[in-house]
């Protein structure tokens with residue numbers, strides 16, 4: 566399984582409801598303001614959306630607090646990841662990371678170089694710098710999936726300067742950035758100055774709407790804008806996404822509550838997971854998921870134990886650079902987190918009765 570979120574194979578199609586710890590969606594769920602205004606989208610269904618999406622782009626610019634940029638729209642972040650990668654002959658991919666980066670690059674015959682995170686899941690900035698001369702572009706998650714680490718902007722600055730000077734493009738996948746609650750982690754503050762930057766975001770994760778399939782890209786680089794637009798179909802965004810953006814992006818209560826909840830639960834989960842013996846390492850995270858390394862058991866054993874108790878987790882062994890000793894958990898609300906921890910503690914007791 567390349568992705569999390571498959572509640573179907575072991576759940577829906579077997580008549581079971583699973584607690585999904587394999588995909589990383591805001592535990593607060595769909596903002597209520599969207600449900601309150603969904604009728605507006607239903608009324609709009611009878612007409613084509615504005616082919617230029619002028620209002621939608623206005624809502625996004627207001628949300629990101631930046632007027633003087635180009636905004637591209639995608640059917641999920643995935644469409645923009647795919648189309649931006651399609652523009653290049655070669656790309657540096659930081660791994661382990663979201664598997665689609667490599668799949669997309671291969672689809673477009675884009676030559677791939679890899680830069681591996683260290684065993685502590687830290688970015689090797691020197692390695693990136695050394696490899697940038699050999700590629701046209703780089704893609705990096707900020708925060709990165711599966712570990713939830715963010716880029717150290719100071720250490721990244723020489724890479725940014727090099728890319729800017731040498732016409733290379735930096736694709737920053739910031740689909741999880743809001744969960745950090747810290748604007749300064751984002752590269753949005755550099756977007757107007759550096760045309761080498763292309764930031765991809767989405768309503769998928771933070772606004773808990775994977776089903777609406779809405780992502781957007783931000784840049785000052787007209788070649789990226791033209792290149793992607795040339796490859797897109799008209800009306801690729803539906804009227805529900807437009808209404809979601811209209812109401813949810815300005816819902817400050819939801820935004821603030823989400824950040825508080827997720828950051829409280831990151832701390833709780835990290836502390837509790839560290840107490841479980843078969844979990845050798847809990848990697849520090851800034852996002853709503855946590856990567857763990859296990860010992861004396863493998864991903865499949867933990868997965869099977871959890872799935873038999875109604876919880877689906879993410880086996881992380883198929884992330885490039887990881888192996889079968891890695892698992893990833895979403896971070897959800899306290900009640901769900903307690904349920905997961907109870908199952909993991911039982912697994913520990915069964916596996917290690919004396920610990």
Ligand SMILES: Cc1ncc(COP(=O)(O)O)c(C=O)c1O
Nearest residue numbers: 641642643663710740767769780
């Ligand atoms: C890092 C990262 N980027 C992008 C995506 C895809 O987002 P979307 O569903 O908006 O296409 C995912 C999905 O898991 C992801 O983990």
